[in-house]
Structures are given as structure tokens and as C-alpha cells.
Amino acid sequence: MADATMLTAPGPDGEDREVRLSSPDKVVWPADEASAAITKADLAAYLTAVAEPMLRGLADRPVTLQRVRGGIEGEVFYSKNPPKGVPGWSRTTMVTYPSGRSHPQLVVDDLATLLWTAQMGTVTWHPWPVRTGDNDHPDEVRIDLDPQPGRAFADVVEAARGLREVMQEVGLSPHVKTTGNRGVHVFAAIEPRLEFLEVRHAVIGLARELERRLPDLVTTAWWKEERGERIFVDFNQATRDRTLAAAWSPRIQPGAPVSVPVTWEQLGDVVPGELTVHTAPAWLSEHGDPWAGLHDQPGRIDGAYALWEADRERGLGELNFPPDHPKMPGEPPRVQPSKKVAEHWDEDGNRIEG
Structure with a gap:
């Protein structure tokens, strides 16, 4: 197994940077009956092939990194704090979590930073729905x-x-x-x-x-x-601090499937399991990126919010938050309905002690 290889990729402002890729032959996705194994070097080649559309969805956003040790069959964990050794050309942005605490998260603006995160074992990239100029108002x-x-x-x-x-x-x-x-x-x-x-x-x-x-x-x-x-x-x-996999990001699933943007016309014809690290670059070359103009004309959310307000007038209130989120006003009890004892909860969803 090769010890390391050096990759050259554009950094900020297009200036080339060198990224060290250790153990390039290390298997990230093992082979299965349908597809060959994918190594760390293969992942880097994939990211290079889809860099333009993928970076459209990542750049200028805080990014949570879903990382692995020992490939997808090993330990899987999330990095919200930037991993140690962040290159000097990369940047971070300060974000606030539901707990109220704040700390920086990595911003993936360029291919060099994207490849460095792959070197650090990242397999799936999860961008926040905000821009670094305003991390509290989703776009x-x-x-x-x-x-x-x-x-x-x-x-x-x-x-x-x-x-x-x-x-x-x-x-x-x-x-x-x-x-x-x-x-x-x-x-x-x-x-x-x-x-x-x-x-x-x-x-x-x-x-x-x-x-x-x-x-x-x-x-x-x-x-x-x-x-x-x-x-x-x-x-x-x-919800704040909840993210979805980026467009063109691989997933931690057998066969290395990819989250691929499609047109509404294509949606009924695609077979999701066939869009993988092996096949997505060819799909991109043939069909282009249907999300290229996603932010050309941002809409106003007022109409959707009006649906919420109309439901409130009908008596429909708050829904449950994720379990790691602080208890919120009006939230229903955080207990499975089949295990709920009505007299143990008040009308605001708080447990009655004693």
C-alpha cells in the first residue's frame, strides 16, 4: 500500500495548493457483488470530477463532516469542530447551537479544502442552510x-x-x-x-x-x-444544527451511493441505487447539474409561514423537536404515545413530578 501521494488542486482565488493524501490505496467502500471497491484515491478522484456543482452547495456555508475510521464498516462520527490541522488557506465561521453555545465550523469553499476533508476521513458533507455572513437566517x-x-x-x-x-x-x-x-x-x-x-x-x-x-x-x-x-x-x-447531505455527496452505504440532483422529469425514471461514486460523474457529464440555478431567484417564505399560522388558528400547535434540542414552549411531551400516562404531563408538555 502506498504511503502517501500529493494532490494539486485550486484553493481560494484559484491559487493551486498541495494536499497530502495518506494511504491512497486504503479501501473506504469495500467491493460488493455489484461494484468494485473504492479507495481513498478513488474518492479524491470522484470529488475532483464533481467539484464544480458540489462546491456550489458547500461554499460559504458551515459544514459538518461525517467521517469514518477504517472505511464505512468502521467507526462513523461527526465533526462539528474543524479537525486538527486545518490548512492555513481554509476558513471557519462561528455558529450557534440550540444549547446556546458557539464554536467555529469549517467552510469548504474550494477543491483543495474539499480534498483535505477527504484526507481526514470525510465521506459525507453536511452543509448548513445558511451563508457565513448570517448564520442565523436560513437561505x-x-x-x-x-x-x-x-x-x-x-x-x-x-x-x-x-x-x-x-x-x-x-x-x-x-x-x-x-x-x-x-x-x-x-x-x-x-x-x-x-x-x-x-x-x-x-x-x-x-x-x-x-x-x-x-x-x-x-x-x-x-x-x-x-x-x-x-x-x-x-x-x-x-431545525438549527440539523443538516442534510450535500448535493453530489457520497453516503455511508454499501455500494457508495450519491445524493444526486435530478430534474422533476427525471425523478420518476432514476434508480437511486445506480447513482454511485462509480457512475455519478458520467451522469453529470451527460445531464449537467439541474441545481445550477437554485439560488438565481430566491423565493419568499411568507406563503409557507401563512400555512403554519392558519393551522394555529385551527388549533394545531407545535410539533416535537429532536431529542438533543432544548425543550421548547408548547412542544408535545417527549415520550412515545404508547408509553404516555396522561396525568403525568401538563398542557404544555412538561412532566409533572411527584
Whole structure:
């Protein structure tokens, strides 16, 4: 196994930088019946091939790094603090977490930094939905359509098309990509005017409207025991410190699938498992990047937020936050419905002690 190789790649302002890639022959994704093994060097070559569109989604944003030790079958962990040894040409930005604490996160503006993160074992890149000039006001709506067991990809496509209609009706321009797994991600660029909680509420408004239209297909139920086989519209991906895999990012799954932007016309024809580190560069060469103009005309989120407000007037309130998020006003009890004893909780969702 080779000890190391040196890669040359553009850094900030296009100036070439050298990145040391240690153990380039180290296997990141092992071979399977369908595809050959992918090494660290192969991953670097993939990132170089898709760098232009991938960096459009990463640059000028805080990025959480999903890293591995020993390949995808080894330890998997997330880096929110920049890894040690960040190159001098890279930059960071200060972000605030739900706990109120703040610390810097890495910004991946250029191919040299992208390759350095791969050297550090990064396999999936998770950008925040904000720009570094304002890390508190999202400039993207992001919705994850998460199918429960028993649902085919065609069902997810149907849900995504329904969501597209809802979003267009309130003035948003939705774009779609595969997740690299069984679901679909729907994004829309927005003017960065509202903070995270308000954007989350707007997403809940969209999700509930979709649920009303497709009640047998989708659900906003946070607890899995209440979802059945319906597709979960994951509104909590709009919560502060929640991120989705970047467009063109590989995923930590056998076969090295990639989260690939597609057109709405292509969505019903793609086979997500066939878009991988091996095949995505050729797909990009043939079809181009349908997300190139994602931020050309950001929409206003007012219409989506109005759905939330209308639901509040109907008596529909807050939904559960992720378990690591501080308890929020009006949030339902953080206990599975099947385990809930009503007299142990007050009307605000707080446990009654004693």
C-alpha cells in the first residue's frame, strides 16, 4: 500500500495548493457483488470530477463532516469542530447551537479544502442552510421525505410531486435530489429573512398541507409507531444544527451511493441505487447539474409561514423537536404515545413530578 501521494488542486482565488493524501490505496467502500471497491484515491478522484456543482452547495456555508475510521464498516462520527490541522488557506465561521453555545465550523469553499476533508476521513458533507455572513437566517428550505418500510421509491416520487405543488402554490421554486438511500430531498432557495424556528414552522405548514392532501401516503407523525407505512415529511431537518447531505455527496452505504440532483422529469425514471461514486460523474457529464440555478431567484417564505399560522388558528400547535434540542414552549411531551400516562404531563408538555 502506498504511503502517501500529493494532490494539486485550486484553493481560494484559484491559487493551486498541495494536499497530502495518506494511504491512497486504503479501501473506504469495500467491493460488493455489484461494484468494485473504492479507495481513498478513488474518492479524491470522484470529488475532483464533481467539484464544480458540489462546491456550489458547500461554499460559504458551515459544514459538518461525517467521517469514518477504517472505511464505512468502521467507526462513523461527526465533526462539528474543524479537525486538527486545518490548512492555513481554509476558513471557519462561528455558529450557534440550540444549547446556546458557539464554536467555529469549517467552510469548504474550494477543491483543495474539499480534498483535505477527504484526507481526514470525510465521506459525507453536511452543509448548513445558511451563508457565513448570517448564520442565523436560513437561505434554503430543506425537506426530507423519509419512506417507512413497505414503501417503494415510486411512492416517494408521488409524495415529492405533491410537495412540489404545495410549494409552488405558496411562491417557492422546489428542486429535488435523491438522498443516496430510499428517500428524496426537496430544496428551495429563500430570502434569508426569518430565523430557524420560523423557517421550521413554515416547513411544518407545508408538511401539514401535504398530509391533508395525501393522508394515506404521507405523515407528520414524529413517533415511528404512529407512522405506519406512510412517508414521513421530516420537518425537523429545518431545525438549527440539523443538516442534510450535500448535493453530489457520497453516503455511508454499501455500494457508495450519491445524493444526486435530478430534474422533476427525471425523478420518476432514476434508480437511486445506480447513482454511485462509480457512475455519478458520467451522469453529470451527460445531464449537467439541474441545481445550477437554485439560488438565481430566491423565493419568499411568507406563503409557507401563512400555512403554519392558519393551522394555529385551527388549533394545531407545535410539533416535537429532536431529542438533543432544548425543550421548547408548547412542544408535545417527549415520550412515545404508547408509553404516555396522561396525568403525568401538563398542557404544555412538561412532566409533572411527584
